[in-house]
Amino acid sequence: MVAPIVSIQQVSKQFSTKQKQEIVLDKVSFDVNKGEIIAILGKSGCGKSTLLNLIGGFEQASKGSILLDGKEIRKPSKRCVMLMQNYALLPWRSVEKNVALALEGEKLTKEEIDEKAAHYLTMVGLLDKRKALPSELSGGMQQRVAIARALAIQPELILMDEPFAALDTFTRYYLQDELIQIQQREQTTIVLVTHDIDEAIYLADRIFIMSANPGRVHKEIAIKGSKPRNRADTDFQHYRELIFNEFQFTTNKQPIEYNI
Amino acid sequence: MVAPIVSIQQVSKQFSTKQKQEIVLDKVSFDVNKGEIIAILGKSGCGKSTLLNLIGGFEQASKGSILLDGKEIRKPSKRCVMLMQNYALLPWRSVEKNVALALEGEKLTKEEIDEKAAHYLTMVGLLDKRKALPSELSGGMQQRVAIARALAIQPELILMDEPFAALDTFTRYYLQDELIQIQQREQTTIVLVTHDIDEAIYLADRIFIMSANPGRVHKEIAIKGSKPRNRADTDFQHYRELIFNEFQFTTNKQPIEYNI
Amino acid sequence: MLIGFGALLIVWQLASILSGHNQALFPPPLLVGEALLEMIRSGSIFTHIQISFLRFFSGYLAAVILAIVLGLIVGQLPAIWRVLDPIVQVLRPVSPIAWSPFIVLWFGIGNMPAIVIIFIAAFFPVLLSTVSAVKKVDAMYLRIAANFEMTHTERMWKIIFPAAFPMIANGLHMAIGSAWIFLVAGEMIGAQSGLGFLIVDARNALSLDIVMACIIIIGILGLLLDQAIRLFEGWVARIWGGQAAIK
Amino acid sequence: MLIGFGALLIVWQLASILSGHNQALFPPPLLVGEALLEMIRSGSIFTHIQISFLRFFSGYLAAVILAIVLGLIVGQLPAIWRVLDPIVQVLRPVSPIAWSPFIVLWFGIGNMPAIVIIFIAAFFPVLLSTVSAVKKVDAMYLRIAANFEMTHTERMWKIIFPAAFPMIANGLHMAIGSAWIFLVAGEMIGAQSGLGFLIVDARNALSLDIVMACIIIIGILGLLLDQAIRLFEGWVARIWGGQAAIK
């Protein structure tokens, strides 16, 4: 096997506020290989977003190190793009200009930028909306623009923090399908944080289940079977049940109410 | 069988805006019996919220009539309480005072009000939070306060518009369980709008699937089996698949993209 | 904070040396400091501050109460607001100073003109923010009121007022600032005391050191008022929590 | 709109009859209308309006440009803002009128005092709203800037300025109102023309009908300015869409 694209080694993170010191992540280690989709599942507050921020370079680990292609990540870069739940499009720029945003820093002519933006907008099926403002699009469309923007700079890694959480079931299903297609075509590596067990099973090659207080990788589950998967399949049911039981376990017998 | 508590008879609703006249609901008819949980499923924009608003008396039907206990509904009343996705608690009132809100209009002493509020807060397991402000509670807790507030005036009907949509999977599961328990104890009648197929199957006695443009009741599905139901059950899978296929059908062969 | 004021003092002293103006025309910090100390020692400044505050709060509170009550009512009656709105819009941009001949005619001299001018300066911002706050009350809250069969009065005091309150508080904040600015103008009309009078009087006497000292006092008191209402806003934000219409 | 003004005229006429004041002290609408017509017929009013607008926009635009640029810079440098903030907070509540002896000393008489006073009145609201807008730029946008490896200048003009713009536009709105109010005060200092001069002059001549006519003109022009900037805000809201920080 080739060297992993991302290597997370014994990473801990603690936040100190006035009241207390909180260990949010505790000795988390795992590798991500090129072309893989990794899903991270876990309860609210277990440190999923924090972990993603560390990989993206938006925050620094307290202990341990995170390597991208063998080099330590110290600050955010175009090689590793973060995609957020609330789409994070610039509302004052048209769809096209939003996609162009990351390209403007590169040595490209205006034509090349336009062409590239058009290419990726075609890929997410929104070429005809390229002059529209984000506010004129539905949530699902906005997230597709964000995906096109992320793809346009051809990052080695895309980080997604609950990318489809704000969408309704049907749109979510549709975007999940689309994501798999694009990912297979472009061979992008994706680390995905989600609340939704079905989403994780549907998309991921491997799922990491995190436990909370402090955040640890509680279990790694490899999902077999080719994509796209069938949600009504018995295998799918099997994984669902497996993960659900793991979750019950991570709560350590405390009443479920505790986590609400 | 006794007379239905709610009877919706050939109800149509159209909105006229400057640009166009839009028929949102077209000849919708169904009955709701006492103690039943009815779930309404349908795509975004098919008129689910509009239907709920008509039942609640917040809007008036263009044609047809809606009867509550045999009498036509003309304006909102305490007999039929609406529960919204965003909890709709008054942020400046404590939990207790929020629950008391609807009781203040009745002829009750302060002690009686306090007692009643305490009773329903106990029921949703939040008695110890009664002095807290809504902003100090999690989303799940807030929705439980809203449920307690709705129950406190002992309405004949509770209308719920995607009550758990803003919550994460685990909290959602927990509240669904709690809702079923309370509903069985209090014998409340509930009409529930949701986006979530699983939620509908888990909670409802009957599910109405709506189609869009114009909104119609496309299909009625009675869910058999006692509650609480097992999500990993084969029956559950059967209903899931059934409903999913119905949905594909309601889109009338148009590519799914159309609805996003 | 201290660095800021220190820097300001140095710039001021340098300016007064380099510009070569007569000290009477551009008093250096030391002279102003002396004037300030003298006023504090004699205690005269406190009487002026007290009377200015009295006028200020009379005008401000009267404006606030009237504007909120009126705003709550007309905010719910679009038909009436459509009639009042253009009048308010035309009256608002007129400087209270321009009204002074009529203020003397209607309200006399002494305390009243100052109070009235402060009233005018505070009234419009509070009225407009109350009306727009009432209009922006989330429909969700109104639905609750309807659902629980509230009466009009109940709806106004239990729902609309508290729901609109964060935005009204913001209007109160803006109004306190603009009203305080007009204190000087208000106390120019026949007042024989107060900070505004002091400035006018010192200007007549060409005691620009006293003028500058009064400017500093007015500035600091304005800052304190602002801080006080900010505390109040903080309290509002804490109670009203995530709902605050404007952060 | 028309009903509002109609009602106002009737109330005014009634008040002027019932109060029994001398017409010279409380001119009834008809007299004021005549004065207004006379000024329009002779065309003199247009010269005054023109010069007032010229002064107003010079002061306002200078304030806006300076305040936005300064605000964008110091809003990103908390250390510097901590030094400037207390100074601004103390200067802001001081009436531009109080400064007039110094304004004359530094800027002379004629156009400049009016421009400077309007500048002062507009500068602080725009500066404060820009700084607080910059501070409130959603961290999400700053993350995008970091993620796409933008330079400082790129970040300022591509992200921070447009993200802060709706709130800055709101500051521009507030500032245009408060600056216009100070036009009268500004043109009191040795100006030989303009609407403020006209009011002061008419007041000294006890031609209260002209004073009232000027009040009306100032009110209407203020309303028009407000409408104009509201259109501008509407445009901002349309483009910036749901993101508008304050609605």
Next chain:
Amino acid sequence: SGEGEISEGKQTIKIGYLPITHAVPLYMQQDAEYEDYELQLVKFGSWPELMDALNTGKIDGASVLIQLAMNAKEKGVDLKAVALGHRDGNVLVVAPSIANAQALKGQTFAIPNRFSTHHILLYEMLKKEGLAYEDINVVELPPAEMPAALAQGQIAGYVVAEPFGAISVALKKGKVLYQSEDIWPNSIDCGLVLRNQFIQSHGEVAKSFVRDYVAAGELAEHKDAHMQEVVGEFMNVEQNVLDLSLQWISYDDLAIEEEAYAILRNALIEMKLSEDPPAYEDFVDTSLWQ
């Protein structure tokens, strides 16, 4: 920018004024053309603004309450008084219900400015009538608000520059209680004040300016149709008000007499308005009369 700027070879003299009858000689002077200078009159809305401009040299001189100039001189601003603005012509106006000075006891009385002849006139009047200064409540009020305040009964009377006294009389809201000459003959009120710097650097021009000013005063004293017309250009008041004002005032012999100045100086000290008013020889420049 004042300090006698030159335009088209001609010296421009900027003189500040308030639109009152006390500045009439300036109006008359402005009416004519002069060979060696151009007279530019700058109108102000109130005394403080005018003094700000004069003190900072934005104008070369002004027709101003002489006490304000004395105060500035005491504070170190180099000003010179060169001539009077007028003689007499100030009136104490009271409400029609006030029968005599004794009736003012306990009432409110308005003056334009602590440092004004009007204040001294009031002070002297009270002395003459055997009243104490504390017997009445003295307030400072902008002149333009005085007629309204009197009509409303806010004040029982006022003393101020013209035509504000005449307005109340014309409106029948007030009557004349005293003419200034009955209290203090040859009182010094408004005067023509120049910046010494201007006099020093433009001595000859200043001389001809003052000469022309005095001549204009003589011309004004005719109070003929031409004079009325010129005044009308500068002051926008009703004809009957103007007639009344002009009746009370005179513009001949505008020299500042040492004797009258001494009375003024003493009054200022006695009233504690000033500790050390400038001496006659320091402040009054008689050289320009020659």
